[in-house]
Amino acid sequence: MAWGGHEARSTLDLVPTPRPTWPDARLHVVTGKGGTGKTTVAAALALALATGGRRSLLVEVEGRQGIAQLFDTPPLPYEERRIAIAPEGGEVYALAIDPEEALLEYLEMFYNLRRAGSALRRLGAIDFATTIAPGMRDVLLTGKVKEATTRTEDGQRVYDAVVLDGPPTGRITPFLNVTAEVAGLTKVGPIKSQSDKVIALLRSAQTAIHVVTILEEMPVQETIDTAAELRATALPMGAVIVNMTRESLLPAGKIDRDKVAAGLKASRLPDDPTVLDTLLREAADHQERERLQRRERKQLHALGQPLIELPFITHGVDLGTLHELSGALHEQGVMAP
Amino acid sequence: MTTSILDIDALLTDPDTRIIVCCGSGGVGKTTTAAAIALRAAEQGRQTVVLTIDPARRLAQALGLSALDNTPRRVGSLGRKEGGELHAMMLDMKRTFDEVVLTHTTAEKAEQIFANPFYQAMSTSFAGTQEYMAMEKLGQLVATQSWDIIVVDTPPSRSALDFLDAPQRLTRFLDGRMIRILLAPAKASGRAYFKVVGASFAMFSRVVTKVLGTALLHDLSAFVGALDTMFGGFRERAQATYDLLKRPGTAFLVVSAPEPDALREASYFVSRLDSDGMPLAGLVLNRMHSTAAASLTAERSLAAAETLEETGSTLAAGVLRVHAERIQLAGREQRLRARFTSAHPQVAVAEIPAQASDVHDLAGLRRVGNDLAANAAANTAAQV
Numbered sequence: 001m002a003w004g005g006h007e008a009r010s011t012l013d014l015v016p017t018p019r020p021t022w023p024d025a026r027l028h029v030v031t032g033k034g035g036t037g038k039t040t041v042a043a044a045l046a047l048a049l050a051t052g053g054r055r056s057l058l059v060e061v062e063g064r065q066g067i068a069q070l071f072d073t074p075p076l077p078y079e080e081r082r083i084a085i086a087p088e089g090g091e092v093y094a095l096a097i098d099p100e101e102a103l104l105e106y107l108e109m110f111y112n113l114r115r116a117g118s119a120l121r122r123l124g125a126i127d128f129a130t131t132i133a134p135g136m137r138d139v140l141l142t143g144k145v146k147e148a149t150t151r152t153e154d155g156q157r158v159y160d161a162v163v164l165d166g167p168p169t170g171r172i173t174p175f176l177n178v179t180a181e182v183a184g185l186t187k188v189g190p191i192k193s194q195s196d197k198v199i200a201l202l203r204s205a206q207t208a209i210h211v212v213t214i215l216e217e218m219p220v221q222e223t224i225d226t227a228a229e230l231r232a233t234a235l236p237m238g239a240v241i242v243n244m245t246r247e248s249l250l251p252a253g254k255i256d257r258d259k260v261a262a263g264l265k266a267s268r269l270p271d272d273p274t275v276l277d278t279l280l281r282e283a284a285d286h287q288e289r290e291r292l293q294r295r296e297r298k299q300l301h302a303l304g305q306p307l308i309e310l311p312f313i314t315h316g317v318d319l320g321t322l323h324e325l326s327g328a329l330h331e332q333g334v335m336a337p
Numbered sequence: 338m339t340t341s342i343l344d345i346d347a348l349l350t351d352p353d354t355r356i357i358v359c360c361g362s363g364g365v366g367k368t369t370t371a372a373a374i375a376l377r378a379a380e381q382g383r384q385t386v387v388l389t390i391d392p393a394r395r396l397a398q399a400l401g402l403s404a405l406d407n408t409p410r411r412v413g414s415l416g417r418k419e420g421g422e423l424h425a426m427m428l429d430m431k432r433t434f435d436e437v438v439l440t441h442t443t444a445e446k447a448e449q450i451f452a453n454p455f456y457q458a459m460s461t462s463f464a465g466t467q468e469y470m471a472m473e474k475l476g477q478l479v480a481t482q483s484w485d486i487i488v489v490d491t492p493p494s495r496s497a498l499d500f501l502d503a504p505q506r507l508t509r510f511l512d513g514r515m516i517r518i519l520l521a522p523a524k525a526s527g528r529a530y531f532k533v534v535g536a537s538f539a540m541f542s543r544v545v546t547k548v549l550g551t552a553l554l555h556d557l558s559a560f561v562g563a564l565d566t567m568f569g570g571f572r573e574r575a576q577a578t579y580d581l582l583k584r585p586g587t588a589f590l591v592v593s594a595p596e597p598d599a600l601r602e603a604s605y606f607v608s609r610l611d612s613d614g615m616p617l618a619g620l621v622l623n624r625m626h627s628t629a630a631a632s633l634t635a636e637r638s639l640a641a642a643e644t645l646e647e648t649g650s651t652l653a654a655g656v657l658r659v660h661a662e663r664i665q666l667a668g669r670e671q672r673l674r675a676r677f678t679s680a681h682p683q684v685a686v687a688e689i690p691a692q693a694s695d696v697h698d699l700a701g702l703r704r705v706g707n708d709l710a711a712n713a714a715a716n717t718a719a720q721v
Contacts, residue, residue, distance in 0.1 A: 034363020035594065069601070168363060170391070217695040218393045219364070249662065250655035263653020267641035269633060278630035282663055283656045288693045314665060316597055 020239045020306035020333045025208040026157070027149045027201065028238065029164045031172040031226065032212030033219040037243045039066040040317050040325070041212045041310065042165035043092075045334065047326035049161035050090030054336045056161045057093045057148055058083070061141045066165065067094050071319065078102075080148075084319070086326070093159070095148070100126050102140040138175050139195050146198045149206070160336040169211065169222040173229040176202050176209070208238030213300070215242060215293035220300060227303050239334075240305050242297070244312040248290060255283050308332050343590075343619035343687035344713035345706075349378045349486070353586055356475070357618070360491045360500075361592035362602040366623040368392045369696050369705065370592050370689070371490040372400060372425070376699065377706035379423035380415055383485040386424040388474060390467070390492045395697035400425040407432045409478070412699070424484075428492075433470040434460040441570040446563055455560035467492045468500035472578040479581060501579075501613060588618035591684075595625055595670035600677050607681050619685035621709065622674060626667045626691055628660065635661040635668075687712035 022028075028045055032038035039060070046058035057080060060067050065075045071083045076096040084092040103126060104117040120126050149162045167175045178195045201207060211226050213219040223240060230237045257280060264271040264279075300307060310328055313321045348354055359371040368389050375387035386409045392402065401412050402425055409424035438447050438456075450456050459466060471492055478487050491500050581587065589610050593603035603620060610617045638661040645654040678686060689708050696702060 035365060035596070035599065069598075217395070221394065249658045251651050255656065256652060259650070260653045260656050263645050263650045263656070264641075266648070266650070267645060267653075267657075269637065269641055269657075275630045275633055278628060279633075279656050279660050282628065283659050285693045286659045292694055314662075314669070316669070 017301060017305065017307040020308055022205070022208040022238060023337050024205040025161070025238070025337070026159075027145065027162050027164065027207045029166045029172070029176065029207065029209040030212060030241075031166045031169050031209065032241075032243075033169050033222045036212045036214050036219050037317075038168065038212045039064075039070060039165050040322070041210075041241055041243055042163050043067065043070050044310070044322050044325035044329055045210070046092045046094075046161070046163040047084060047086050047090075047322055048329040048334045049163065049336045050084075050086035050092050051088055051326070051330055051335065052086075053089045054086070054160040055091045055093065055158070056086075056163060056336070057095060057159045058163050058165065059095045059097060059145055059148065060165045061097050061145075062165075062167060063096070063098065065096060067096065070317065070322070084322075087323070097141055097144050099137045099140050102144045103136075106140060106143065139178050139198070142176065142178050142198045142202070143194055146201050149201065166209075169226045172209070172226060173233055173235070176235055177233045203234050203236065205236065207236050209235055210238040210241055212241045212243050214244050215296040217292075217296065220296045224299065224303065227305065237305055239308045240300050240303060242300065242307060242309045245293075245309045246312045250283060250286060250290075255280060255287070306333075308334065341619075341683075341685040342712050342716040343621065343685040345374065345377070345687060345709045346381070346713065348588055348618055349374070349381055349383070352485075354486060354588055355484075355586035356479070356581070356588070357486065357488045358491060358582065358587065358589045359489065359592050359621075360589060360606060362599050365592050365594040365599050366689075367592045368490045369396060369702070370590075370621055370623060370709075371488050372396065373696075373702040373705035373709065374590075375425070375486070375488040376412075376415070376423055376702045377710065378486045378488065379412075379421040380703070380706075382421040384422055384483065385486045385488065386426065386478060386484050387488040387490070388426055388428060388471070388478065389490045390428050390471060392427065392490075393695070393697065395695070397427065399698045399702070402427050407436075407474075415699075428467070428471055428474055430467050430470045431460045433474050434466065437470075437473060437574075442563075450560070450563045453560045453563065454556055456563075468502075469575070471500055472582075473574065476574060476578045476581065501582075501609070501615070583614055583616070585616060587616055589615055590618050590621055592621045592623055594623050595673050597673065600673055604677060604680060607684055617684065619687060620677070620681075622670075622686060622688045624691040625670055625674075625688040626663055628663050628667055630660065631664065633660065635664040638664070 028049065030038055030042040030045060032041070043058060046056045050056040058067055060076075067083070068075050071094070073083060076094055078096065078098045078101040080093045080095045082091055083094040086092055100121075107117050117126070145162065145164055148159060151158045166172055178198055209230060211223045213223040227237055227240075257276070260279060260283075261271055261276055264276065269275075308329065309332075310325050313324075315321075348357070357371075357374060359367050359374070361367050368391070371389065372387055372392070375385050379385040387400075389397075389400070389402070392400065401410055407426065407429040409426040412423040412425050415421065415423055435447075435451065438450050442450070468491075471489065475487065475489055478484060582589075591603050591606045591610075593599045607617060607620070638657040642654040642657040642661070645651075645657070674686065674688075678684070687709055689705055692701070692705070696705060
């Protein structure tokens with residue numbers, strides 16, 4: 001089983017990390033360096049949190065249509081739609097938030113200004129507000145996320161969990177720390193009170209910010225930097241999700257050339273020296289990579305956050321693998337409260 | 338295969354090559370590739386500067402970029418040919434923006450602009466500022482005429498081609514009615530102001546006041562007013578840099594990892610560069626796996642590994658499993674490459690093998706450069 005190596009690895013001279021439990025978390029923000037599989041992990045997390053008759057909402061804010069590509073559906077409109085069924089009768093909804101639409105919705109909701117919206121658009125004001133005006137875009141996006149997280153219907157939460165496929169590590173803290181951004185610009189008014197409410201949610205136990213990484217130097221360094229930034233801004237960090245981990249294929253210790261040669265001979269495989277040399281070189285590379293990965297894993301452990309590991313998928317990600325990853329998350333304690 | 342191979346040395350030794358732009362999605366090794374190419378250019382005798390955006394700490398140290406002072410610094414101890422030098426710099430977005438403001442306005446006005454909260458936010462966190470400033474810095478480096486080759490690493494953007502769009506977005510913004518409305522208070526006053534902008538401003542002002550409060554409108558108006566004198570300059574520079582990228586002396590290299598997402602992005606880049614008429618030199622496929630023992634297939638290796646495990650030869654079994662995994666990975670990567678080249682048969686490709694450990698010294702960068710150059714050599718050898 002692809003998952004089998006996990007326990008053996010975690011006990012490897014490392015102190016166990018806390019179990020990933022966030023009893024009050026409703027909003028799960030997923031960040032990570034580019035190339036770490038952030039969107040895939042966010043989708044798997046949404047599936048895991050919907051497992052067992054729950055309903056989760058997977059949200060993207062970067063206009064990349066990453067969710068649609070992942071689930072192999074047409075581009076998502078600015079509308080919540082069901083995109084997947086989770087095990088045991090759960091449902092995953094998805095939403096791609098478009099800042100322009102969010103602004104128009106906001107104007108309508110708070111000021112009954114929908115009509116003014118189209119005039120503002122002609123004027124270039126919408127474009128201005130969503131692309132140029134500093135912080136506005138992030139206020140709108142996080143505001144919409146907050147609205148979905150706290151929305152109720154007949155006294156019941158509409159979503160048991162909301163998963164935000166957030167901006168990458170380099171931009172996540174300013175993105176979530178909207179109040180500080182906007183504070184210098186608006187000292188009073190509805191935008192200010194709106195962003196205050198957003199930050200109150202983001203800094204509460206209802207939020208968990210997960211950082212996805214792979215066991216390489218730069219992503220791990222960015223994970224550590226992000227953890228420090230989140231701490232400094234009082235934003236609640238959740239788990240470190242180590243993606244694309246591989247099982248160890250070699251027994252510990254030195255690679256004995258004669259033993260390998262004997263093995264090839266016994267299997268009636270070509271034992272010519274160039275093949276043997278190549279195999280030994282590949283094995284040495286493998287050991288070197290494992291050594292580096294152990295070093296990186298140790299650094300992540302030192303953060304003291306729950307560590308969740310997801311296996312490397314050799315054949316590329318599809319809906320089946322999302323379920324596989326979701327299962328792995330579930331096994332490691334990730335579930336809706 | 339009929340695909341053309343990217344010949345990096347031909348590109349670097351061509352005296353007409355003046356700018357190399359490395360673009361690609363985040364996490365594909367763009368910065369390392371840019372640094373390796375720059376080092377190779379320098380060691381082939383060309384006066385080279387590499388503009389990096391956000392290098393890994395140890396790579397930055399290897400390039401001597403511990404001081405972030407926004408000017409190129411010479412990287413010491415290169416080998417080989419005489420005359421070539423490598424300089425490196427890391428982009429300081431805010432400082433570059435400040436410099437632009439200072440060049441275009443009086444010291445007094447610049448102080449006002451620097452103090453404005455809108456400017457502070459725009460110069461540090463406005464989406465697109467980094468892209469625009471990277472292009473601005475490139476323009477400055479070109480203007481000094483001290484470089485044979487400028488290698489540019491592009492910012493890891495939301496949309497990978499934000500740096501191409503930044504000048505136009507700025508232009509669109511500056512030409513918009515919105516700006517004229519915001520400028521009006523600075524140009525006219527009292528009644529005349531309302532005459533200029535009329536009903537649309539009344540409505541705009543009503544909305545903004547309601548949504549943001551009056552203080553904000555005042556700050557914004559002051560900011561735009563203060564920037565007014567610079568608009569012409571901004572627009573010209575943005576356009577000039579964009580045009581610069583289209584010139585024949587520029588070569589775009591799209592960097593990608595052999596992953597579906599990264600290649601999808603690379604594919605989008607290629608189409609976009611093409612439709613903008615930007616000169617594309619080729620695709621660099623980073624972190625590729627291969628094996629020198631392809632004759633021993635994954636299937637045979639795995640079958641043998643299973644038998645060996647039964648007899649307790651775990652080491653030999655493990656070695657065979659490592660080999661099988663590598664072959665499977667290499668096969669997958671080659672399929673992804675083939676898929677890309679069938680969609681873009683005109684694009685030259687070169688591979689860089691996966692390094693066993695991260696690159697953070699000049700020797701490592703040199704190795705990457707050698708590996709990149711080996712593509713063309715291997716191709717020539719194959720044709721002979």
